[in-house]
Amino acid sequence: MGEVRNLLIVGVGGQGVVLASDIVAAVCLRHGYDVKKSEVHGMAQRGGVVYSHLRYGPNVHSPLIERGRADALLALEWSEALRWLPYLRPGGVLVVDMVRSIPPIALRDRMTWKSAYPPMDVDQVRALQVEVCACNAGQLAEELGNRKVANTILLGILSNLLEFSQEEWEEALSAVVPPHTVDINLQAFRLGRSVHAERFTAGGIPVDLPPTYGVPRRFRVEIVEAWCKGCGICVRLCPEECLRLDSRERAKVGDPGRCTGCQICQLLCPDFAIAVHEEQVEEASIRG
Amino acid sequence: MIPDVRTYLRPARMPHILCPGCGHGIVLGALLRAFHRLRLNPDQIALVAGIGCSSRLVGYVDVCTLHTTHGRALAFATGLKLARPELTVVVLTGDGDGLGIGGNHLIHAARRNIDLTCILFNNAVYGMTGGQLAPTTPQEGVASTAPYGNIEPPFDSCKLMMGAGATFVARGLAYEPLALEEMIARGLVHRGFSFIEVITDCPEYYGRYNQLGKGPEMLMSQKRRTMDIMEILATKRFVVRDRPEVRAWNLPYRLGILHEEERPEFSQVCWQMVAGREMV
Numbered sequence: 413m414g415e416v417r418n419l420l421i422v423g424v425g426g427q428g429v430v431l432a433s434d435i436v437a438a439v440c441l442r443h444g445y446d447v448k449k450s451e452v453h454g455m456a457q458r459g460g461v462v463y464s465h466l467r468y469g470p471n472v473h474s475p476l477i478e479r480g481r482a483d484a485l486l487a488l489e490w491s492e493a494l495r496w497l498p499y500l501r502p503g504g505v506l507v508v509d510m511v512r513s514i515p516p517i518a519l520r521d522r523m524t525w526k527s528a529y530p531p532m533d534v535d536q537v538r539a540l541q542v543e544v545c546a547c548n549a550g551q552l553a554e555e556l557g558n559r560k561v562a563n564t565i566l567l568g569i570l571s572n573l574l575e576f577s578q579e580e581w582e583e584a585l586s587a588v589v590p591p592h593t594v595d596i597n598l599q600a601f602r603l604g605r606s607v608h609a610e611r612f613t614a615g616g617i618p619v620d621l622p623p624t625y626g627v628p629r630r631f632r633v634e635i636v637e638a639w640c641k642g643c644g645i646c647v648r649l650c651p652e653e654c655l656r657l658d659s660r661e662r663a664k665v666g667d668p669g670r671c672t673g674c675q676i677c678q679l680l681c682p683d684f685a686i687a688v689h690e691e692q693v694e695e696a697s698i699r700g
Numbered sequence: 701m702i703p704d705v706r707t708y709l710r711p712a713r714m715p716h717i718l719c720p721g722c723g724h725g726i727v728l729g730a731l732l733r734a735f736h737r738l739r740l741n742p743d744q745i746a747l748v749a750g751i752g753c754s755s756r757l758v759g760y761v762d763v764c765t766l767h768t769t770h771g772r773a774l775a776f777a778t779g780l781k782l783a784r785p786e787l788t789v790v791v792l793t794g795d796g797d798g799l800g801i802g803g804n805h806l807i808h809a810a811r812r813n814i815d816l817t818c819i820l821f822n823n824a825v826y827g828m829t830g831g832q833l834a835p836t837t838p839q840e841g842v843a844s845t846a847p848y849g850n851i852e853p854p855f856d857s858c859k860l861m862m863g864a865g866a867t868f869v870a871r872g873l874a875y876e877p878l879a880l881e882e883m884i885a886r887g888l889v890h891r892g893f894s895f896i897e898v899i900t901d902c903p904e905y906y907g908r909y910n911q912l913g914k915g916p917e918m919l920m921s922q923k924r925r926t927m928d929i930m931e932i933l934a935t936k937r938f939v940v941r942d943r944p945e946v947r948a949w950n951l952p953y954r955l956g957i958l959h960e961e962e963r964p965e966f967s968q969v970c971w972q973m974v975a976g977r978e979m980v
Contacts, residue, residue, distance in 0.1 A: 645721060645915050679726070681725070682723060687704045690701060
């Protein structure tokens with residue numbers, strides 16, 4: 413019985429984890445291998461975790477990869493890469509897009525966008541005896557004209573590590589992706605393949621972190637007291653609980669610092685008594 | 701940021717007379733944002749209304765406005781559109797005004813397919829005159845003239861309009877002002893009779909008689925009574941959750957743009973005919 417190779421593809425909902433694993437499975441089948449894969453995409457539409465186990469070889473019995481047995485981990489998002497790192501075998505390869513998707517639960521402050529997101533330190537991961545191929549696939553995909561092909565760029569990088577030929581990859585890719593996206597996916601795949609050759613074989617990987625942190629914004633809630641009838645709709649529907657009724661039953665801004673500028677109060681005020689204005693935030697306070 | 705549409709109001713007349721928590725003002729806001737979005741010239745907009753709470757709204761808007769007799773807003777608007785076809789004519793009417801006393805005008809405006817946009821504020825009751833039973837009061841709902849609960853089945857006004865031949869029929873909620881704005885904007889652009897029913901609230905009468913809470917509770921319950929958003933607008937369908945414990949608010953209705961078709965428009969056909977006669 414020949415050797416079975418294990419590939420784990422992970423990301424968050426909407427990034428194309430399942431499609432990427434479908435493409436790899438198609439390549440393996442074309443090569444004459446037995447393939448088994450198993451995926452979970454529970455809360456995918458809410459930005460939740462998506463992962464796909466893929467095993468191929470002359471004869472595969474189980475679709476599930478054991479901890480510490482994956483030969484390669486293809487991560488479409490940084491924190492997902494860290495989450496699944498224990499599944500990688502010693503000396504395994506991590507192909508990772510340096511993109512940051514902050515889960516809602518980790519977003520501690522909607523004004524300043526402070527979060528409990530782990531530091532994006534490639535060297536720390538490399539210290540764990542993991543070969544890391546990191547790139548900004550999302551940015552490269554945007555330059556190609558479609559943010560969605562980031563997964564194909566990563567497949568291009570991965571393709572250099574696997575034994576299949578470029579023709580096999582491109583055939584499988586063309587067969588699996590939606591027909592109108594074949595051209596851009598082929599471009600993305602070739603780009604990924606060349607990025608690897610140029611940038612990752614030498615060892616030193618330049619990673620330019622995209623500025624995904626939101627710029628803090630500040631809002632002013634204007635309430636026309638003369639028009640307010642104190643119905644309480646704004647108070648009840650403000651998701652940040654910024655508003656309250658005062659002793660005369662008029663809407664008042666309790667905590668202006670919590671306003672995120674959603675404008676629900678303005679939209680739902682039947683008396684045209686509320687307007688939300690965005691304030692200019694000085695450069696210095698953004699940096700600080 | 702959504703635009704501040706207070707520039708369309710007549711500030712000297714504000715605040716409006718509607719009760720605290722009444723949803724009508726939210727609907728007016730959506731209408732004004734639709735005007736703003738389509739960059740319509742206020743001098744080329746005519747707001748026509750009959751009698752009722754909803755009809756009072758025209759007085760607060762700084763466009764050409766016409767406050768007419770009970771139920772006859774569509775009749776006045778039909779005349780206005782035929783005389784001045786270049787105007788964007790919008791009719792604000794309530795469920796009592798439009799479906800009760802003015803029901804006859806409503807079905808015939810739809811049949812003719814005259815290029816008007818009719819926004820019908822459905823708050824399930826006659827609000828201005830003291831909470832009497834309306835043609836849209838749900839069965840078992842209590843009104844001042846139905847103290848033991850309504851025994852008549854209510855109108856489904858969108859079905860009525862589709863049957864009468866309206867070429868654009870939509871239904872929205874005051875609770876969803878952005879979706880409503882989209883529907884109104886599409887109705888304004890549509891050439892032909894556009895009918896948009898908006899579910900709003902009357903906390904003062906219907907809400908009080910039926911223990912449905914005040915403004916915020918009634919507004920939020922609009923959303924709780926609908927579920928399953930499949931797709932946006934044109935194909936948007938809500939499957940309404942049946943809540944037998946609140947029969948007074950049992951709305952077997954669908955939301956979104958329910959019908960859209962192209963048919964010859966009445967004022968255009970009329971003027972073409974007149975022009976043809978003059979040449980002879």
